[in-house]
Amino acid sequence: MILAFVVGSNYTFAQTDPIPWDEFRPAVSSFDGFDITGSYRYFDDRYEDDRTSSSVGNLKFHYKNFRDGPESGYSIDVQTKINTYGDFELDYTGGGHSSFKQYYEPGEDFFYYGGLNMGISSAYDGESVMASIGLGQGRFYDATPLGQAVEIERKLQEIGGITRNFGREFILNLATELTRIIDDEETLSERTERIASYIEENSPGQPELGIESTLAIRDILEVQPRRRNFGWEIKAGIGYPIIVPGNMNREVSVVGEASYGVPINRTSQLNASAQLSTPFQNFGDVFNMGLQAELHHILDEDITLGASAGYNLMNDGIDTHNSWNIGGNAEFDLRRNLSLIVSSEITNSSSYEEATFDFSTSFSYKVF
Numbered sequence: 477m478i479l480a481f482v483v484g485s486n487y488t489f490a491q492t493d494p495i496p497w498d499e500f501r502p503a504v505s506s507f508d509g510f511d512i513t514g515s516y517r518y519f520d521d522r523y524e525d526d527r528t529s530s531s532v533g534n535l536k537f538h539y540k541n542f543r544d545g546p547e548s549g550y551s552i553d554v555q556t557k558i559n560t561y562g563d564f565e566l567d568y569t570g571g572g573h574s575s576f577k578q579y580y581e582p583g584e585d586f587f588y589y590g591g592l593n594m595g596i597s598s599a600y601d602g603e604s605v606m607a608s609i610g611l612g613q614g615r616f617y618d619a620t621p622l623g624q625a626v627e628i629e630r631k632l633q634e635i636g637g638i639t640r641n642f643g644r645e646f647i648l649n650l651a652t653e654l655t656r657i658i659d660d661e662e663t664l665s666e667r668t669e670r671i672a673s674y675i676e677e678n679s680p681g682q683p684e685l686g687i688e689s690t691l692a693i694r695d696i697l698e699v700q701p702r703r704r705n706f707g708w709e710i711k712a713g714i715g716y717p718i719i720v721p722g723n724m725n726r727e728v729s730v731v732g733e734a735s736y737g738v739p740i741n742r743t744s745q746l747n748a749s750a751q752l753s754t755p756f757q758n759f760g761d762v763f764n765m766g767l768q769a770e771l772h773h774i775l776d777e778d779i780t781l782g783a784s785a786g787y788n789l790m791n792d793g794i795d796t797h798n799s800w801n802i803g804g805n806a807e808f809d810l811r812r813n814l815s816l817i818v819s820s821e822i823t824n825s826s827s828y829e830e831a832t833f834d835f836s837t838s839f840s841y842k843v844f
Contacts, residue, residue: 495626496644497619497706497739502655505618506543507703508844513538513817515838522828534559544616546582551575567598577612585615589711600721608731610713619704619739621654622647626742627696628671637689639681646679668694700813700842702772702780704745705737715753727755743774764790780807784821799825803834813842 513536521529535558542551554572575591588611596603625647632638642650653674657667672690676682685693715731717724735749747770754763770784782805789798803821810816817838824831 495622495739495742496648497622497704499644500619500622500648500651500706501617502621502652504543504545504655505616505705507618507620508541509700510537510539510843511840512536512843513838513840515817515836517834517836520833522825522830522832524829530561532559532561544618546579548576548578549587550577569595569597569599571595585613587612589713602721603719604717604721605719606715606717608713608715610711610731612709612711614707614709616705616707616709616735616737618655619706620701622651623704623739623742624654624696624701625650628675628693630742631692631696632675632685632689635688635692637685637692638675638679638683642679649678650674664694664698667697671697698812699809702745702774704739705747706739708734708736710734714756727757729753729755730759740771745772746770758793762791762793764788778809780809781805782807782819797826799823799828807840815840 515534515536517532517534519530519532520526536555537557538555540551540553543549552572552574554570556568556570558566558568560566571594573591573593575589577587577589579585579587588609590609591607593606593608594603625642628650629638629642629647633641650671653671657670662670668690671693672685675693676685710733712730712732715729717726720726730753732752733749735747737745737747739745749768751766752763754760766786766788768784768786770782773781775781784801784803786801787798788800789796791797801821801823803819805817805819808816808818817836817840819836819838821834822831823834
């Protein structure tokens with residue numbers, strides 16, 4: 477599924493001027509968002525007799541905040557889910573992670589980091605907290621303003637507001653200006669006027685934008701854009717469970733993680749990551765390894781398609797188990813910051829009698 481999307485995206489890329497994703501290096505990348513999702517989920521379990529198959533309704537709260545600057549960066553990601561079943565039985569799960577990193581030199585890619593991973597569930601006796609510290613290299617840049625700049629150019633060309641391309645240099649300059657207005661406390665009208673004036677005064681040909689063009693810019697700035705990122709990061713360190721549920725053992729582990737993100741073109745974003753952990757006491761004999769990839773493709777202004785795939789390999793000291801999953805989703809924008817999401821996922825494991833199937837429909841509202 478992912479390969480099909482990539483082939484389609486590369487075809488689109490060949491028809492348009494290359495977008496300078498790798499040339500956009502904002503001094504500060506930041507994001508702050510909170511959304512609420514309510515969904516209905518049908519789950520076909522791993523057993524042939526369907527003993528644990530279920531229909532579930534749930535409500536999920538998700539908050540994410542990150543900032544990365546020349547000298548340091550941090551990230552916070554927290555989500556809580558409340559589930560209800562046919563007999564009105566309730567349960568809950570929650571989790572989050574936070575991390576802080578300090579670069580050795582401003583603007584460089586080498587850093588040291590510390591982080592916490594937390595989890596809580598009504599199915600377990602107590603919560604879990606894992607602390608980690610280590611070293612890393614790499615940096616991610618928020619390319620969302622560049623995507624907005626390209627979208628503004630496309631829309632103005634479509635309605636006849638401009639008669640020539642902005643060009644690579646001005647696209648990068650416009651993206652930088654869009655980055656600045658994110659941090660400024662201005663109203664939507666003030667931001668719209670600021671960008672329209674910037675285009676009239678600095679773009680090739682210095683066009684005079686009419687009301688239709690100004691409203692088109694306003695529409696783009698008003699909608700919460702899909703996040704774009706560009707870069708890579710590798711981390712290695714040690715982790716220790718500060719709090720564990722019940723009577724589980726505490727062990728110091730070696731942990732490692734690699735991640736990569738790239739906008740394939742104006743409409744597609746690819747993200748991939750890998751994780752590895754193994755305890756010091758049983759180094760290499762006991763381990764857990766995971767691989768994930770996801771692709772988002774904007775089909776048109778109101779529809780976004782997604783595909784994902786994952787693989788996990790683990791050894792508990794006795795047996796080796798593996799599992800995989802593939803999924804897809806379609807997101808339909810119903811109105812500003814409100815969307816309908818239809819998704820499905822198939823998961824299989826060496827310990828399953830049969831593959832599981834998960835289907836859900838959700839309404840998601842982006843609070844900010």
